[in-house]
Amino acid sequence: MSKALLCPCEDVTSSEVEHAIEKGYCDVESVKRFTGFGTGMCQGKQCLTAVARLLEDKVQPKPKPSQLMAFTPRPPLFPTELSLWASASFDPAKAPGGGVPDAIGLTEHALKPEHPVPAKAKVVIIGGGILGLSLAWNLAQRGETDVVVLEKGYLCAGASGRNGGGVRMQWGTPTLIQLARRSIELMGRFARDLGVNVWFRQGGYLFLAKSDAVVAKLERAAALHNQHGVPTQILTPDAARDVVPHLTMTGVKAAAWNPLDAVVFPWPFLWGYAHAAQKLGVKVETFTKVVGFEQRDGKVTKVITDRGDIACETVVLAAGAWSPAVASLAGVALPNEPHRHEICSTEPLKPFLGPLVSVLDSGLYFSQSMRGEIVGGMGDPKEPAGMNLGSTQRFLTRYSQALTEQLPQAGRLKILRQWSGPYDVTPDNSPILGRTPGLPNLLQLSGFVGHGFMMAPAVAERMAAWMATGESDELFERFTLSRFAEGRLEREDMIIG
Numbered sequence: 001m002s003k004a005l006l007c008p009c010e011d012v013t014s015s016e017v018e019h020a021i022e023k024g025y026c027d028v029e030s031v032k033r034f035t036g037f038g039t040g041m042c043q044g045k046q047c048l049t050a051v052a053r054l055l056e057d058k059v060q061p062k063p064k065p066s067q068l069m070a071f072t073p074r075p076p077l078f079p080t081e082l083s084l085w086a087s088a089s090f091d092p093a094k095a096p097g098g099g100v101p102d103a104i105g106l107t108e109h110a111l112k113p114e115h116p117v118p119a120k121a122k123v124v125i126i127g128g129g130i131l132g133l134s135l136a137w138n139l140a141q142r143g144e145t146d147v148v149v150l151e152k153g154y155l156c157a158g159a160s161g162r163n164g165g166g167v168r169m170q171w172g173t174p175t176l177i178q179l180a181r182r183s184i185e186l187m188g189r190f191a192r193d194l195g196v197n198v199w200f201r202q203g204g205y206l207f208l209a210k211s212d213a214v215v216a217k218l219e220r221a222a223a224l225h226n227q228h229g230v231p232t233q234i235l236t237p238d239a240a241r242d243v244v245p246h247l248t249m250t251g252v253k254a255a256a257w258n259p260l261d262a263v264v265f266p267w268p269f270l271w272g273y274a275h276a277a278q279k280l281g282v283k284v285e286t287f288t289k290v291v292g293f294e295q296r297d298g299k300v301t302k303v304i305t306d307r308g309d310i311a312c313e314t315v316v317l318a319a320g321a322w323s324p325a326v327a328s329l330a331g332v333a334l335p336n337e338p339h340r341h342e343i344c345s346t347e348p349l350k351p352f353l354g355p356l357v358s359v360l361d362s363g364l365y366f367s368q369s370m371r372g373e374i375v376g377g378m379g380d381p382k383e384p385a386g387m388n389l390g391s392t393q394r395f396l397t398r399y400s401q402a403l404t405e406q407l408p409q410a411g412r413l414k415i416l417r418q419w420s421g422p423y424d425v426t427p428d429n430s431p432i433l434g435r436t437p438g439l440p441n442l443l444q445l446s447g448f449v450g451h452g453f454m455m456a457p458a459v460a461e462r463m464a465a466w467m468a469t470g471e472s473d474e475l476f477e478r479f480t481l482s483r484f485a486e487g488r489l490e491r492e493d494m495i496i497g
């Protein structure tokens, strides 16, 4: 085992990179997500070439130069203090615009395997995000291993590899409260059940309210939480400062605090579910894009990919914010809309911030990861609908202003990395689940807005049970696509951003 350090910032050794290659991660973006190399202060400048060289030496067949391409360039190109961004100006009346694009892994990739996909499978899951992979693992656990997951990019290419890792029980409807409670229980056991450390840290969520309307929303929600066994408390601003002493409480009228909420590191969940499912016989086909469907007698009979067709009995559409585009290939109209959400991460600090803090009025949220970074984001009311994975300076400025207002010491911190991902927004902020009207073997598993990561373990557990046993489950009756045509909306309003 070589202890030679390839990435000094994140302590990644050459044998860890070789281990990633053995696991099948054969491009720099996938190896980055598996090992964490290139995510530290130097932003890959010291290690990228060494990792690319190792990939060239070890990967068989030998990769083409185009397969060893550098990371997606993202601003800030140099670590820059939050206070500098906070003092920059932007026109608040203007929509955010495109920003520096990021399309890697989401378009056809040089790593697309040359051999065809399996000719048939009982279940085909479209989308290798947290929802598709957790469903695949849960199906396999129940003995259903004739499953193929199709992912057009690398694992973590979609929203599941780009989110804030927040998991909370503080929701506005009983269903989401119960699902989140179950997910948090499953996430707490993930390392034991699947053998992967997901850096689960139960530091709580502290919501801050700056207007009477948001105070009323938090109070209503807290009463509901208490009815469902969640110990949320409404705090005065002074009491909230006892929870996070560094906060200024500028403009804050009240807070809601649940110490059982948590944060996780999203990436290991994906390869954790993927590896465990593969061990049980599931096939996970990355760099494989669904381009159409064959249908007969009101059923999907084949999924058509850019690596051949797969005949199947059941198809699950778990393509997150891309689901409407994929559904349209089957002539199905979904009402979800992608909305870009931007997010960033700072240099690491010693642990000082227990909870994830969120100002519900503005959509600001931030937490400290187990690696010490402050990871946070902020919704933008001016963001138009549409698939856009660009990164903007407008976001950095708005976020830095809002963060330093609440946490002035953060002004000295440097922002290291910035990226964005798509929220998968439905008209009522609730997911779309269950059968598709007119195509009953096309199952829906999308529309999780900005909370799909935390809902996935619990929803996938119930969906696998529903699919495998055929027993009814109200989740897959109530949250169906048909509810929109029937005017049966399931509104959720505890949305950050």
Ligand SMILES: Cc1cc2nc3c(=O)[nH]c(=O)nc-3n(C[C@H](O)[C@H](O)[C@H](O)COP(=O)(O)OP(=O)(O)OC[C@H]3O[C@@H](n4cnc5c(N)ncnc54)[C@H](O)[C@@H]3O)c2cc1C
Residues within 6 Å of the ligand: 105, 106, 126, 127, 128, 129, 130, 131, 132, 150, 151, 152, 153, 156, 157, 158, 159, 160, 161, 162, 163, 164, 165, 166, 167, 288, 289, 290, 291, 318, 319, 320, 321, 322, 323, 326, 341, 342, 343, 377, 420, 421, 422, 423, 424, 445, 446, 448, 449, 450, 451, 452, 453, 454, 455
């Ligand atoms: C900035 C940000 C912060 C967030 N913060 C949180 C949070 O703190 N907590 C939380 O719970 N949630 C959070 N979310 C939301 C969460 O990330 C998503 O709800 C969740 O990851 C959705 O998972 P998914 O599997 O449905 O979609 P994805 O992870 O997007 O996976 C869908 C996959 O389908 C693939 N795909 C698309 N089209 C095709 C095709 N034609 N063929 C094959 N594959 C295809 C895509 O490449 C993608 O990998 C956040 C999201 C963003 C963007």
